[in-house]
Amino acid sequence: MMTIRSFLQRRCVPTAAWLTSACLLLAPIELSAQSDTVGDTTQGDALVAEYFQLETAALSTDVVTPGMTRDELEKQQAIDRSRLADMLGLDPMPERTPLNVTTVDSETRDGFRLERLHFQPSPGLYVAANLYLPLEVDEPLPTILYVCGHSRQIKDGVSFGNKAGYHHHGVWFARNGYVCLIIDTIQWGEFLGDHHGTYRLGRWWWNNRGYTPAGVEAWTGMRALDYLETRKEVDADRFGITGRSGGGVYSWWTTALDQRIKVAVPVAGITTLHDHVVNGCVEGHCDCMFMVNTYRWDYPRVAALVAPRPLLISNSDKDGIFPLEGVVETHRQVRDVYRLYGAPDKLGLQITEGPHKDTQELRVHAFRWFNRFLKNEDALITMPAAKSLDSSELRVFNPLPADERVTTADEWFVSKASQTSQSPKKRMQLLQEKTFAGWPSDSDRVSAKPAKIVTRSRDTVKCEMYEFTSQIPYRFQMFVLTDASNSQPIENVVIEALDQERFEQVGKGIGFLFQKEGGERQGKAEFDSLKAHLSKSPHSVFVFFAPRGIGATEWSRNERTRTHIRRRFMLLGQTADSMRIWDVRQAIAAVRQIPNLADGDLRLVGHRNAAAWAVYASLFDEPVNELELIDLAPTNREGLSLLNVSRIAEIDDVVKMAGERAKLIKN
Known part of the structure; x- marks a missing residue:
């Protein structure tokens, strides 16, 4: 049996040098009763993997460029700090409202004092915390903000908060002359909020809002410092921060944004974009690990914002979600930053043996680093940090406050666009800068010049198939349909970008063209529908194509795999939808280069998400x-996933903008 796919496989002429293994083939439109459109996504999977490698390589540039001066570095870091705040949903910075600190109780334990308290970085954003202090405090002391990784501390349906899982750090600091505040996060705190929006909850609208829980955790850390500054036991000129895993990355966010922190030891909280996107580490991380990558950074650029303050990058050598190679590469780039600042002695790299785990080896070097830079001490660590408290002893809320806004932070933390806040011109500028910055630049845009591959006719329907390049390595097929019995001049060019549902409908009809006369009748009804459509529009030519991830380039239908493909786009400062819109732009450019189609009026048609493209x-x-x-x-x-778009405009606003340029037909 003949399919269009098998027809082109027999041709198998490479379309460009970058097609390394085979020619890029037409969509698998099956002409028999057994469709090969479902299941075989080998080609699409290979293409998207190659695409991710190319895009990641393009973004994997050094922070310190050849010939950069210290003055240039300082100016760039000021810009980068502002941009990071933007990517965390903190631009503008939220209002510093009253913290409403409430100390629930306090007690004296073996070698330390413990206070259970809560505060509100923003109204209703309750944070449960434990404050550890030495038994006697005669002068302001160096103070550690300990930010927690994911630690499930639940018993009988009650969550005691991840602060309880890391209490041994607070106990050690208090017994050794520090004040230490350990704070809950919105995921696995006493409130069970969410870090897993795009990871497993399907909340792709987080991208639209420019929301990431990383921003909430960074804001909580900054407001925790505000609280600590009010305590007489605290020396606000000697703030340190540390945490492991999720706490490691919150250490990075908070230190990068808040220069009150003088010393940082992020543990197992960073790796490179290459590790996340190409090597797949993204699949082991929830959304708190990632900024909304509007400015298309690699992660060493975040780390560089700590310089020139004392920084110990700490990790174990068998950590599967923060691999050694990415940690070492991050250190290499940050080392160049410290050297340019003339402060190489303030940067350290600690690699211990072990997996992704809170180990004694990791803790000891962190303690020595803080002693060195916050207390000017170099003594041996003789006291281990051993767990000594039951999680239930560290509970703050009983019951949880009814007016909490922790579990709904994604709904309010980043504001949506006002209906009257921006002019269309300003919105266009913001869309280009904040939503579509992942598109190729004008200088990188490849030619969409189409190449005719084959012409087929059946009954009165003529089909010409073209190929065009949208973006390396994506080369798409485009089907140009006309009524061969009609001699009327072409006045209208109708382009439809197909979603998967429409692709499977239209594809059957086009596939019927390629069957032998007298062969099987699969697709006859769809073909007749196309033919009737053509006969009703004698002055029109119809162009169909499927953008990336659909049809010939469809990637895996496994839901988990698809989720992490979408997240990889997100980490690259793109989304699958934003790049499909780019493909539509390139399809228009290709059509306008086809003889006889350059001058006709242009109509774009789309169903569902394709309408938004x-x-x-x-x-x-x-x-x-x-x-x-x-x-x-x-x-x-309810529609597309596009970075930051809801901070700029709602879809109605965008339709109105489009309506100023084109006649709108809504169905």
Whole structure:
């Protein structure tokens, strides 16, 4: 049996040098009763993997560039600090409202004092905390903010908070002359909020809002410092911060943004973009590990913002989610920053043997680092940090306050766009800068010049198949359909970008063209529908194509695999949808280079999400005369996933902008 796929496999002529293993083939449109469109995504999986490698390599640039001066570095870091705040949803910075600190109780234990308290970085954003102090405090002391990784401390349905899982750190610091505040996070704290929005909850609208729980944790850390500054036991000129795993990355966020922190020891909290995207570490991490990567950073750029303050990068050598190679590469780049500052002695790298675990070896070097830079001491560590308290002893809330906004932080922490806040011109600028910054630049944009591959006719339907490049390594097929019995001049060019559902419908009809006369009748009904559509539009030519991840380039249908493909796009400062919009732009450019199609009025058609691709694509480049939008989602939240878009405009705003350039047809 003949399929279009097998027809092109027989040709198998490489379309470009970068197609390393085989020619890029047409979508698997099956013409028999057994469809090969489902299940075989080998080609799409290979393409998206290659794409991720290429994009990651392009972003993996050193923080210190050749010839950079210290003055240039300082200016760049000021810009980067502002940009990081933006990517964490902290630009503008939230209002520093009253903390409403409440000390629930305090007690004296063996060698330390313990206070159970809570505060509110923003109204209703309750944070449960334990404060550890020495038994006697005669003068302000160096103070450690301990930020916690994920630690499930639940018994009989009650969560005591991840602060309880790391209490031994607080006890050690208090017994050794420090004040230490350990704070809960919104995930696995006494409140059970969420860090897993895109990881497993399908909350792709987090991207739209520019929301990441990393921003909440960074804000909580900064406000914790505000609280500590009010304590007479605290020397606010000697703040240190540490934490492991999730706490490691919160240490990075908070230290990068808040220069009150003088010494930092992030433990197992960073690796490179290459590790996350290419090597797959993203699949082991929830969203608190990632900023919304609007400015397309690699992670050493975050680490560089600690310089020139004392920094110990700490990790174990068998950590599967923060691999050794990425940690060492991060250190290499940050070392160049410290050297440019003339402070190489303030940067350390600790690698211990072991897995992703809170080990004694990791703790001891952290304690020595803080002693060295906060107390000017170099004594041996003789006291271990051993767990001594039951988790239930560290509970703060009983019951939880009814007015909490911890578990709904994703709904309010980052504000949505005001309906009147921006002019269309300003919104276009922001969309280009904050939503579509992951598109190729004008200088990197490849030619979309189409190449005709084959022409087929059946009955009165003529189909010409073209190929065009959207972005390396993506080369797409485009089907140009006309009524061969009609001699009327072409006045209208109708381009439809196909979602998967429409691809499978239209593909059957186009596939019927490639069957032998008298062969099987699979796709006859769909073909007849196309033929009727053509006969009703004698002055029109119809162009169909499927953007990346659909049809020929469809990637895995395994839901978990698809989730992490989408998250990889996110880490690259893109989304699958934003790059599909780019593909539509390139398809328009390709069509305009086909003889006889350059001058006709242009109509873009889309169903469901494809309607939104058409709307956004119509705002750029070639003028679009008409937009036909079928079943367009009414809100951003129900539609595409696009970075920061809800901070800029709702879909109604974008449709209005498009309507100023094109006639709108809504169905």
